[in-house]
Amino acid sequence: MKARVLIRPKEGLPDPQGKAVERALPALGFDGVSHVRVGRMVELEAADEAELKSLCEQLLANPLIEDFEVEKL
Amino acid sequence: MIGVLQFPGSCDERDAVHAAERVGDARLVWHEETDFAGLDAVIVPGGFSYGDYLRAGAIARFAPAMEALADFAGRGGPVLGICNGFQVLCEAHLLPGALLANEGLRFVCRQVDVTVESTDTVFTRGIETGKRISVPVKHMTGRYFAPPEELDRLEANGQVAFRYAPGHNPNGSERDIAGVANESGNVVGLMPHPEHAVDALTGSNDALDLFAALASVPAAA
Numbered sequence: 001m002k003a004r005v006l007i008r009p010k011e012g013l014p015d016p017q018g019k020a021v022e023r024a025l026p027a028l029g030f031d032g033v034s035h036v037r038v039g040r041m042v043e044l045e046a047a048d049e050a051e052l053k054s055l056c057e058q059l060l061a062n063p064l065i066e067d068f069e070v071e072k073l
Numbered sequence: 074m075i076g077v078l079q080f081p082g083s084c085d086e087r088d089a090v091h092a093a094e095r096v097g098d099a100r101l102v103w104h105e106e107t108d109f110a111g112l113d114a115v116i117v118p119g120g121f122s123y124g125d126y127l128r129a130g131a132i133a134r135f136a137p138a139m140e141a142l143a144d145f146a147g148r149g150g151p152v153l154g155i156c157n158g159f160q161v162l163c164e165a166h167l168l169p170g171a172l173l174a175n176e177g178l179r180f181v182c183r184q185v186d187v188t189v190e191s192t193d194t195v196f197t198r199g200i201e202t203g204k205r206i207s208v209p210v211k212h213m214t215g216r217y218f219a220p221p222e223e224l225d226r227l228e229a230n231g232q233v234a235f236r237y238a239p240g241h242n243p244n245g246s247e248r249d250i251a252g253v254a255n256e257s258g259n260v261v262g263l264m265p266h267p268e269h270a271v272d273a274l275t276g277s278n279d280a281l282d283l284f285a286a287l288a289s290v291p292a293a294a
Contacts, residue, residue, distance in 0.1 A: 013218070014245065016178040040127075059135075062128060062164065065171045065218060 001049050002073040007061045008039030039066075043073075075288060076102040076112040078142070078158070080133045084120035085155065085268060092268035095281060097288040104136040114151040114195070114287050115142060117158030119211075119266060129172065129214045130160030139165055151195035151290045152260045156212055159252070159262030168255055168262045169227060170219035175212070176245025182211040184276060186238035187251050187265055191231040194258040195290045196283050206279035208265040210243050215264040217246035217253070224248055230256060235263050259290075 009015040017038035025033045042060055046052055052070050061068040075093040079086045079101045086101055093099035093116065102115070109115065122133035133139065139161075146152045146167055154162035162168040175181060189197050189204045219227065224247055227233055235252035242249045244264070252263025267280030 014173060014176065014216070016174050016176060020178055059131065060127070062131070062171055064220075065173060 002043070002045050003049075003052060004071045004073055005042040005044070005052075005056055005060055005068055006039060006071065007042070007056075007066050007068045008037055010065055010067050013065055074112055075099040075114045075116060076109065077116045077118055078102050078104060078138055079118070080104045080120070080122035080136060082121045082123055082125070083118050083157070085157075085266065086118040086120070088266075089116045089118040089155065089268040092271045092280070092284050093288065095271050096285045102138060104133070104138045107137050107141045109141045109145045109150070112145070112150070114153070114290060115145060116268075116287075117142070117152065117154040117161050117262075118268070119156030119158060122157055122161060125157070125214075128160075128164070129157060130162075130164040133157075133161045134165040143167065146255075146260050149257065149259050151287055153196050153287060154260075154262035155266055155268060156215070156264055159264055160214065162260060162262045167260050168253055169223060169232070170217055170253060172214050172264070173216040173218050174214050175216055175243070180211070180213045181215070181243040182209070183243065184209050185241040185243055185265060187235050187241070187263075188238055190233045190236050191254065191258075193231050194234050194254040194261045196254075196261040196287050197234055198286045198290070200282055200286065205238055206267075206270070206283075207277040208267055208270040208280055209276070210265045212244070212264055215244040215246070217244075217250040217264070219247065224250075227253060232256065232258075234261050235265070 022036040270280040
């Protein structure tokens with residue numbers, strides 16, 4: 001199966017990348033954009049769907065600082 | 074004999090060997106080595122192991138040598154992680170917490186003052202508590218983070234090994250924490266680079282005593 005894993009900084013944790021993007025937008029005339037958060041996206045094909053959660057917890061995301069969600073394609 | 078792990082992408086391993094050689098014998102340990110017999114302590118050095126792909130330290134954690142390192146640490150063997158090595162030890166759950174991107178999003182490279190907070194670790198034994206040392210930092214992902222209750226626990230247990238001196242926190246680390254130890258004090262990690270502070274010629278030799286402490290830890294059973 002094909003899947004897409006979205007990984008983002010945990011709610012409430014500092015996200016300086018998101019902040020930097022947010023601060024850059026008004027310079028281009030895009031006012032009114034807030035709560036920008038920058039994460040990572042991983043696409044993969046897995047033979048065993050049941051392993052997905054575990055591999056996300058063990059490698060793709062660090063559960064201490066990141067949340068992830070798996071989207072089946 | 075102090076072993077210095079070398080991953081593809083490590084870059085401070087030679088300085089770490091040099092620092093260790095100031096106080097004893099040292100050799101490089103390639104990341105595929107799994108036999109740590111004869112090593113009295115292991116340093117996980119700085120750099121960009123495996124290109125820092127995914128997250129700093131995330132891939133290095135699965136190197137063959139890391140399993141041997143976990144065994145070595147589990148038996149009480151002294152382990153020191155510097156910068157990327159600190160990130161690797163956190164990813165491998167040998168140390169608590171995680172390192173986040175610097176608050177200012179910039180790579181910081183400067184000399185900072187750090188205080189020794191706990192002398193109950195293999196890297197700080199015999200050092201005076203509160204001793205202020207000058208060491209360089211050079212990193213992009215050095216903001217120490219752990220949940221508040223975990224930070225309270227670390228402070229209460231004396232696991233905060235190093236703190237940036239007031240006004241010297243270069244990255245937004247929680248509670249100015251520059252380095253931590255595990256519960257037994259035999260695994261220590263820090264973001265600043267003590268291996269670059271062992272010779273007055275390069276600005277500071279304040280960290281020589283720390284390497285001397287590491288080299289004098291009695292061999293683990």
